[in-house]
Amino acid sequence: MTVLNLLARRAETAPAARPLPTEVLRQRGQREVFCGLTGIVWLHRKIQDAFFLVVGSRTCAHLIQSAAGVMVFAEPRFATAIMEERDLAGMADPNEELDRVVAQVLERRPDIRLLFLVGSCPSEVIKLDLSRAAARLSARHGPDLRVLNYSGSGIETTFTEGEDACLTAMVDLAPVETATAPHLVVVGSLPDIVEDQFRRLFSAMGLPRVDFFPPRRAADIPEIGPQTRFLLAQPFLGATSQKLEDRGAQPLRAPFPFGAEGTTAWLQAAADAFKISPAVFNSVVAPGRERAKRALARHRETLQGKSVFLFPDSQLEPSMARFLYEELDMRPIEVGTPYLNKELVSCEISRLPSGVVLSEGQDVDRQLDRCRAAKPDLTICGLGLANPLEREGLATKWSIELVFSPVHGFDQAGDLAGLFARPVTRHAMLGV
Amino acid sequence: MKLAVWTYEGPPHVGAMRVATAMKGVHYLLHAPQGDTYADLLFTMIERRGERPPVTYTTFQARDLGGDTADLFKDAARGAYERFLPQAMLVGASCTAELIQDDPGGLAKTLGLPIPVVPLELPSYQKKENWGASETFFQLVKRFAVKREGPAQGGAPRCNLLGPTALGFRHRDDVLEVTRLLGQLGFEVNVTAPLNATPADLARLGDADFNVVLYPEIAETAATWLEKNLGQPAIRTPPIGIGATRDFIAAVAALTGRDASALLHSMPSNQPWWSRSVDSTYLTGKRVFVFGDATHAIAAARIAREEMGFEVVGLGAYNREFAREVRAAAEHYGCPALITDDYLEVERTIADLQPELVLGTQMERHIAKRLNIACAVISAPAHVQDFPARYSPQMGFEGANVMFDTWVHPLVMGLEEHLLAMFRDDFEFNDHAGPSHLGHGGGKAVEPTVAVPPQAVTETVPATISWTSDAEAELIKIPFFVRGKARRNTEIFAERNGIFRIDVETIYDARSHFAR
Numbered sequence: 001m002t003v004l005n006l007l008a009r010r011a012e013t014a015p016a017a018r019p020l021p022t023e024v025l026r027q028r029g030q031r032e033v034f035c036g037l038t039g040i041v042w043l044h045r046k047i048q049d050a051f052f053l054v055v056g057s058r059t060c061a062h063l064i065q066s067a068a069g070v071m072v073f074a075e076p077r078f079a080t081a082i083m084e085e086r087d088l089a090g091m092a093d094p095n096e097e098l099d100r101v102v103a104q105v106l107e108r109r110p111d112i113r114l115l116f117l118v119g120s121c122p123s124e125v126i127k128l129d130l131s132r133a134a135a136r137l138s139a140r141h142g143p144d145l146r147v148l149n150y151s152g153s154g155i156e157t158t159f160t161e162g163e164d165a166c167l168t169a170m171v172d173l174a175p176v177e178t179a180t181a182p183h184l185v186v187v188g189s190l191p192d193i194v195e196d197q198f199r200r201l202f203s204a205m206g207l208p209r210v211d212f213f214p215p216r217r218a219a220d221i222p223e224i225g226p227q228t229r230f231l232l233a234q235p236f237l238g239a240t241s242q243k244l245e246d247r248g249a250q251p252l253r254a255p256f257p258f259g260a261e262g263t264t265a266w267l268q269a270a271a272d273a274f275k276i277s278p279a280v281f282n283s284v285v286a287p288g289r290e291r292a293k294r295a296l297a298r299h300r301e302t303l304q305g306k307s308v309f310l311f312p313d314s315q316l317e318p319s320m321a322r323f324l325y326e327e328l329d330m331r332p333i334e335v336g337t338p339y340l341n342k343e344l345v346s347c348e349i350s351r352l353p354s355g356v357v358l359s360e361g362q363d364v365d366r367q368l369d370r371c372r373a374a375k376p377d378l379t380i381c382g383l384g385l386a387n388p389l390e391r392e393g394l395a396t397k398w399s400i401e402l403v404f405s406p407v408h409g410f411d412q413a414g415d416l417a418g419l420f421a422r423p424v425t426r427h428a429m430l431g432v
Numbered sequence: 433m434k435l436a437v438w439t440y441e442g443p444p445h446v447g448a449m450r451v452a453t454a455m456k457g458v459h460y461l462l463h464a465p466q467g468d469t470y471a472d473l474l475f476t477m478i479e480r481r482g483e484r485p486p487v488t489y490t491t492f493q494a495r496d497l498g499g500d501t502a503d504l505f506k507d508a509a510r511g512a513y514e515r516f517l518p519q520a521m522l523v524g525a526s527c528t529a530e531l532i533q534d535d536p537g538g539l540a541k542t543l544g545l546p547i548p549v550v551p552l553e554l555p556s557y558q559k560k561e562n563w564g565a566s567e568t569f570f571q572l573v574k575r576f577a578v579k580r581e582g583p584a585q586g587g588a589p590r591c592n593l594l595g596p597t598a599l600g601f602r603h604r605d606d607v608l609e610v611t612r613l614l615g616q617l618g619f620e621v622n623v624t625a626p627l628n629a630t631p632a633d634l635a636r637l638g639d640a641d642f643n644v645v646l647y648p649e650i651a652e653t654a655a656t657w658l659e660k661n662l663g664q665p666a667i668r669t670p671p672i673g674i675g676a677t678r679d680f681i682a683a684v685a686a687l688t689g690r691d692a693s694a695l696l697h698s699m700p701s702n703q704p705w706w707s708r709s710v711d712s713t714y715l716t717g718k719r720v721f722v723f724g725d726a727t728h729a730i731a732a733a734r735i736a737r738e739e740m741g742f743e744v745v746g747l748g749a750y751n752r753e754f755a756r757e758v759r760a761a762a763e764h765y766g767c768p769a770l771i772t773d774d775y776l777e778v779e780r781t782i783a784d785l786q787p788e789l790v791l792g793t794q795m796e797r798h799i800a801k802r803l804n805i806a807c808a809v810i811s812a813p814a815h816v817q818d819f820p821a822r823y824s825p826q827m828g829f830e831g832a833n834v835m836f837d838t839w840v841h842p843l844v845m846g847l848e849e850h851l852l853a854m855f856r857d858d859f860e861f862n863d864h865a866g867p868s869h870l871g872h873g874g875g876k877a878v879e880p881t882v883a884v885p886p887q888a889v890t891e892t893v894p895a896t897i898s899w900t901s902d903a904e905a906e907l908i909k910i911p912f913f914v915r916g917k918a919r920r921n922t923e924i925f926a927e928r929n930g931i932f933r934i935d936v937e938t939i940y941d942a943r944s945h946f947a948r
């Protein structure tokens with residue numbers, strides 16, 4: 001299924017969700033957000049034998065490079081097949097060209113086991129069929145190499161939706177389930193260190209088996225079927241969630257694992273599904289939860305009572321707003337999100353105070369007007385807006401760090417709060 | 433299709449953004465999908481601009497295709513005009529919008545905006561960032577510049593400085609330095625453009641007696657047009673380095689008939705003496721590899737050879753437009769020329785040449801860091817740390833000082849190099865200590881991890897050559913900053929002499945061979 005279909009389908013299923021406590025502001029204008037290609041920056045670090053080949057333009061190559069910025073030191077496992085005049089004017093057969101470029105990639109990186117052909121706006125507009133290309137290339141280079149495709153194009157995906165599209169494609173590679181008892185799959189790419197922490201917690205609770213998706217290596221894609229119970233670790237995985245359900249897997253809905261409360265509630269959802277006794281659950285969770293609370297207390301002193309304005313970026317905004325409000329006593333003014341997946345984040349939104357403006361989509365100029373008028377103590381926004389707002393005297397936090405650094409779970413709760421506390425503290429410190 | 437890992441230049445509309453962002457009173461309406469807004473961060477994060485670039489993106493989505501993308505464009509143009517009230521508007525398409533052929537220029541015309549609208553045709557699938565900047569500047573100049581009526585006003589002769597843009601490598605400071613230099617010669621700057629110029633300023637370009645092309649990559653097309661249509665001659669010697677600055681002064685003097693001998697005979701820069709003083713002796717013959725945009729690379733090669741006493745072992749540029757000039761310069765220094773925008777090829781070349789210093793862009797800094805070679809940045813593309821708070825031009829006499837300091841800094845200081853060799857067995861002073869001022873990785877013993885693809889290393893040395901453990905142990909005693917070169921030279925020597933097993937003797941034979 002293409003991402004376009006999934007998007008359409010998501011639109012159909014959305015109204016069925018619970019009613020929201022707040023009205024949603026929807027404005028149409030310039031959207032100052034990344035496209036789904038950006039996800040490659042963290043996905044290629046996560047899946048260590050995967051390679052991401054964007055089929056796109058020089059702009060696409062430049063985007064990834066600019067977003068990756070300071071993060072990439074080793075030879076990256078991503079690249080762009082830049083389309084040129086010849087490819088568009090019909091002077092070269094784009095499929096032959098693609099095969100040639102793929103051969104070049106494989107020659108350089110024979111260790112690759114999973115290749116993603118990633119569609120972009122130009123490849124979508126000229127209707128280059130990457131799913132056929134993926135099938136052809138799988139047949140040619142398989143079975144050691146598997147080739148998948150998804151679209152990270154800006155006309156179809158916003159920032160983190162690229163990961164959603166990538167994981168959706170990857171579900172196709174999940175083996176047929178052999179398990180006869182329920183087993184847990186955690187869905188959404190997490191830093192290895194966070195994964196290991198969660199794994200320890202689940203095993204201490206006595207869960208028989210826990211898998212993470214995406215896996216670190218392509219061969220370790222977990223089996224998916226009716227015995228699968230899955231927990232989303234990220235709120236932007238609507239299409240992936242749907243695809244897993246299509247395979248018979250059952251979703252465990254919960255708030256997302258940010259902060260002491262979010263993490264507890266998230267773990268609780270798994271514990272309930274696997275009938276872990278409250279006594280066991282509490283004894284396993286208590287130490288981490290207490291550590292998280294202690295770590296948060298320090299930052300609460302800095303942040304409590306302060307107002308916060310969130311620009312749309314990663315779809316993590318409702319979860320962050322919940323965390324900032326519930327666990328750090330901040331006052332959310334506006335919570336923007338590029339796309340509001342009501343089904344997935346209703347538990348976060350229902351915990352927000354009344355009076356919060358919830359906005360979906362963007363007209364960046366008008367949103368900036370609202371932000372300036374509100375004079376928030378902290379603004380969470382993208383890299384393009386941060387310095388201009390700082391120049392106007394507002395303290396800002398770049399939202400991109402929320403997807404690039406470890407922020408999930410008990411032991412990152414303090415770090416997560418620190419991301420927000422630092423700009424506020426800095427504003428108070430500087431005398432220049 | 434072309435496989436690209438990292439790119440030196442962005443797409444041409446980013447070049448147009450560099451011009452629009454540099455100017456005042458200009459707004460750029462870009463028909464583009466949402467992801468293309470990433471380009472804003474180049475200006476706000478890398479250059480630390482405190483304002484958003486004056487760009488409105490239409491951010492059309494898949495559901496708009498085949499429907500109302502044209503209306504979306506018109507609404508956005510109208511909205512941007514009303515909100516920002518620019519003096520002029522640039523309109524154009526990014527790569528995706530180019531494919532849907534909405535004709536931004538035509539659409540903008542139907543709006544009847546009360547300001548000049550300059551349509552840009554930037555073919556995204558053929559051209560790149562510098563070309564886009566050059567074309568945009570040219571279109572603006574062509575649209576606004578008018579020929580001077582009547583004779584020149586009295587007073588000091590005037591010139592325009594052409595080429596500085598937003599996100600340019602040290603453009604901010606070069607403009608100050610060159611303005612000062614021209615002031616010393618008795619010239620006034622009429623208009624500097626595009627940096628900080630308004631469309632109204634462009635209309636005054638014709639008031640100048642001549643043009644100074646600071647950055648040919650961006651200003652050459654406009655300067656040629658001004659020469660032909662407004663009769664303004666141009667100075668085309670970028671004053672980067674002592675020699676080039678003196679050439680620049682001489683060229684200006686020759687063009688205007690002014691006497692510049694006083695300035696030519698004085699030496700307002702410390703660089704020549706710093707270079708002649710004995711501490712700099714150790715710089716002699718350091719092998720440098722130079723890569724960047726053609727203008728900066730050619731200038732850096734000349735400084736490296738004539739003003740620092742280095743040996744230029746490779747010279748290259750990523751912009752093909754100036755390939756001829758780069759080849760000529762490389763021939764002059766007797767080294768190979770590398771004209772490519774393929775980062776991997778540059779990486780391979782550096783790995784093969786094993787220079788002691790790389791002068792390049794931020795890409796070469798990454799390569800050099802991996803290979804554990806000293807590096808200084810001399811050209812765009814550059815990263816946030818290459819936009820320093822302090823005044824640090826590349827041009828003029830002060831620019832020469834700045835380059836002396838920034839190039840020498842990453843090299844191991846003369847005295848320190850000596851000490852490292854003397855105390856290499858001292859436990860605190862071994863490789864793993866590293867030179868104290870080597871930036872980021874300093875002190876951490878950054879052995880070049882296997883980031884270089886294996887074939888890059890094995891390419892030139894047959895896999896059949898091996899090292900005895902004694903020889904490996906001996907190699908470790910060689911200071912780390914020359915070890916790569918020693919290993920390579922030894923292997924080349926072994927290969928040429930049919931030696932398959934390198935022992936301690938081979939190392940010293942090779943050393944005496946190459947010392948000749």
Ligand code: SF4
Pocket residue numbers: 069070071794797798815816817
């Ligand atoms: S190493 Fe330097 S150039 Fe490379 S990303 Fe880091 S700061 Fe930028």
Ligand code: SF4
Pocket residue numbers: 035036037056057059060061063119120121122152153154155465466467468527528
């Ligand atoms: S928005 Fe489209 S054209 Fe732009 S970088 Fe993303 S995929 Fe490429």
